[in-house]
Each structure stands twice: as structure tokens, then as C-alpha cells.
Amino acid sequence: MSKCLLVTGANGYIGSHMSKLLSFKGYRVIGVDNHSTSPANWVHSYAEKHSFDIRDTDRLTDLMKKENVEVVLHFAAKAIVSESQQTPFYYYRENIDSSISLLEAMNLANVSKLVFSSTCATYGIHEEVISEETEQKPVNTYGLTKKIVEDLIKDQASKKHIQAVILRYFNVAGCDPHGAIGENHEPETHLIPNLCQSILNKGKFCVYGDNFKTKDGSAVRDYIHVEDLVYYHYMALDYMQKNNFEWEAFNLGSGAGYSVLEVINVFKEITGNNFSYEIQLARVGDPACLVANNTKSKSVFEYQPKYSLKDMIEHTFNYLKSH
Ligand SMILES: NC(=O)c1ccc[n+]([C@@H]2O[C@H](COP(=O)([O-])OP(=O)(O)OC[C@H]3O[C@@H](n4cnc5c(N)ncnc54)[C@H](O)[C@@H]3O)[C@@H](O)[C@H]2O)c1
Numbered sequence: 357m358s359k360c361l362l363v364t365g366a367n368g369y370i371g372s373h374m375s376k377l378l379s380f381k382g383y384r385v386i387g388v389d390n391h392s393t394s395p396a397n398w399v400h401s402y403a404e405k406h407s408f409d410i411r412d413t414d415r416l417t418d419l420m421k422k423e424n425v426e427v428v429l430h431f432a433a434k435a436i437v438s439e440s441q442q443t444p445f446y447y448y449r450e451n452i453d454s455s456i457s458l459l460e461a462m463n464l465a466n467v468s469k470l471v472f473s474s475t476c477a478t479y480g481i482h483e484e485v486i487s488e489e490t491e492q493k494p495v496n497t498y499g500l501t502k503k504i505v506e507d508l509i510k511d512q513a514s515k516k517h518i519q520a521v522i523l524r525y526f527n528v529a530g531c532d533p534h535g536a537i538g539e540n541h542e543p544e545t546h547l548i549p550n551l552c553q554s555i556l557n558k559g560k561f562c563v564y565g566d567n568f569k570t571k572d573g574s575a576v577r578d579y580i581h582v583e584d585l586v587y588y589h590y591m592a593l594d595y596m597q598k599n600n601f602e603w604e605a606f607n608l609g610s611g612a613g614y615s616v617l618e619v620i621n622v623f624k625e626i627t628g629n630n631f632s633y634e635i636q637l638a639r640v641g642d643p644a645c646l647v648a649n650n651t652k653s654k655s656v657f658e659y660q661p662k663y664s665l666k667d668m669i670e671h672t673f674n675y676l677k678s679h
Contacts, residue, residue: 360384360423364410364458365431366403367394369539370528374429374586375402376537381590386423400537413457420465427469429589430458436545437477440498451501459512470509470520471592476646478503478524487649488605495641513602521592526609526648530581530668531675538675547616548669551623552676555631563616565638574616576645578609581663591657609648610661626669
């Protein structure tokens with residue numbers, strides 16, 4: 357019988373791409389989602405669908421026991437930085453309480469392997485390229501909640517209750533190249549889908565900050581295609597199986613930094629649309645530059661990102677055009 361994996365947040369942007377890859381690789385995928393930031397109907401059939409909140413510890417425990425779950429991939433969270441600054445208690449409950457419930461359910465159901473979606477927002481502001489050893493000093497509530505969950509996971513791992521891989525994503529972008537699933541948050545706060553929407557819906561596009569200490573004054577970020585990102589999770593499953601460790605953390609990024617203005621230029625080349633944008637003040641707590649040192653993930657998982665920034669834009673544009 358094929359191995360059974362549980363994906364929290366399976367109806368979301370990254371969780372749906374993860375479910376697709378895992379089901380194509382022959383795993384049985386149990387998807388749990390409360391639809392709080394994704395559509396009320398499931399957007400795919402790559403997982404067995406369970407619509408409830410992971411803070412329901414009893415239901416989660418029963419599900420894990422009944423289905424003989426072996427590994428959990430934990431994506432469910434709220435992930436909008438500005439919202440986290442405005443409503444910190446909401447974020448504590450959504451991200452920390454839900455992860456405590458998950459860890460407890462894993463304990464009760466004797467599930468010992470966990471892959472956790474963390475973020476570069478746990479690092480805060482640094483001058484240099486960020487490695488896994490860079491100090492984690494989050495500057496917003498979202499980053500703080502993820503850092504706290506990392507600490508809880510490390511505590512559980514040190515007590516030998518779980519073995520965990522913590523994956524710290526940089527900016528995830530792109531969609532399924534065949535257009536079956538994609539990124540369509542409401543509200544959308546990510547650069548590439550917002551650029552696409554501004555053309556498709558003829559809306560206004562704003563660049564936040566043109567006075568950073570970067571090559572052209574706009575903020576620099578590291579973009580990784582969602583297909584590459586989920587492939588790393590797949591490799592992490594194999595790595596956990598073959599190696600004996602309590603927990604390990606990895607940066608997932610492409611290792612290349614693109615400024616907002618550079619992304620806009622690539623976007624204009626691809627779409628042939630010479631649209632205009634407005635410059636606004638930089639958002640509070642927005643670092644000038646967030647670029648991953650991705651040496652560890654590339655060497656340990658023996659995989660390097662294969663999709664380019666151009667692919668991320670093309671796949672997103674095509675997906676949004678047809679949805
Ligand atoms: N998208 C990025 O660029 C990025 C970058 C860094 C980290 N991350 C992390 O990756 C994960 C997935 O991000 P995403 O962009 O796919 O977000 P998303 O909002 O598209 O997906 C999250 C899913 O989790 C579900 N969910 C939320 N709380 C839940 C709960 N308590 N119980 C059950 N389901 C719940 C939502 O309904 C949604 O379907 C998050 O943990 C996020 O912090 C994302």
C-alpha cells in the first residue's frame with residue numbers, strides 16, 4: 357500500500373501544487389483545509405478532501421490514526437505581513453495555536469515526521485545574503501509567529517517526538533506550467549500576480565519604495581518557482597527517511613536577486629505591454645534586499661531550481677488569463 361501523507365492547507369496556492377506532485381509520485385495524499393484563504397470548493401482532486409480547521413485537535417488526531425498517516429506537510433497559515441501587523445492576536449491564534457494543535461495531534465496519533473513551511477521573514481533585516489546560520493530576528497508579526505512555531509518544532513524534535521525539516525521559503529511565484537492550478541489570493545499581495553492582474557483588469561500598479569540602497573532603488577527579492585519549491589519538499593521526504601537527525605532547516609530560493617523594476621521590465625518584454633506604474637512610499641519594515649544563500653538545499657537535496665523568472669511570469673500570466 358502506498359505511503360500516506362497529510363497536507364495541511366492543501367487547497368491553498370502551495371499546498372495544491374504540493375498535493376499534485378505527491379499524487380503524481382504515487383503517494384496517498386490526505387488534504388485538510390478550512391478554506392479561510394482559499395475557495396470554498398476544492399480547486400483540485402489531487403488529495404482526499406477534508407474541510408475543517410486544524411485547531412480541531414480531536415478530529416485531526418482521529419484522521420491521522422484512521423488513515424495511518426506517516427508524514428505531515430504543514431502549509432496552513434495566514435501569511436500577509438501587513439495584516440499581521442494590524443491584527444497580531446489574530447496571527448498568534450491562526451499560526452501558533454493551529455501549529456500547537458497539529459503537533460499535539462501528531463503526538464497522540466504517533467506521527468513522527470514533519471515538513472514545515474517557514475519563511476525568510478523569520479530572518480528580519482540583514483545587509484548580506486542570508487544563509488541558514490544568519491540570526492533570526494523577525495521584524496513583523498507574521499515572521500515572529502513562524503519563528504515561534506519553528507522553536508516549538510525544535511523543542512518537540514529535541515524530545516524525540518518528531519523528526520522535522522524546516523523549509524524557509526523566499527518569494528514563491530509561478531503556477532502549474534499546464535495551467536491546471538495556480539496562484540490567485542484574495543487579496544493578492546504578491547508582486548508577479550499583481551502585475552498580471554493590473555494588465556488583465558486594467559488596474560493601477562504601485563511600486564513601494566524607490567529609495568532603497570539597491571541597484572535601482574527598488575526592493576530586491578529572490579523568486580523561486582512553486583514547482584521547484586514543491587520538488588524540494590519531495591526530496592526532503594526522502595532525506596528524512598534516509599538520515600537520522602532531530603531537525604534541519606533549509607533556505608529555499610533561487611539565490612538570485614531581482615529588483616521590483618527589473619521584474620517589471622521582464623514583464624513588459626514578455627507581455628509586450630508598456631504599462632505605467634506609480635511610486636509610493638516604502639512599506640514599514642520592508643527590507644531593501646532578501647536573497648537566499650541556497651547552497652545547502654542545492655547540495656543536500658541534489659537539485660537546483662530549473663525555472664527562470666521569465667517562466668514564473670509567463671506561467672502566472674497564462675493561468676490568470678484563463679481563470
Ligand atoms: N507564498 C509565498 O510566497 C510564501 C513565502 C514564504 C512562506 N510561505 C508559507 O507557505 C505556506 C502556504 O502559503 P500559500 O501562499 O500557499 O498560502 P495560501 O493562503 O494560499 O494557503 C494556505 C491554506 O491554508 C488554509 N488554512 C489556513 N489556516 C488553516 C487552518 N487553521 N486549518 C485548516 N486550513 C487552514 C487556507 O484556507 C489556505 O487554503 C504558508 O505557511 C506560508 O506562510 C509562503
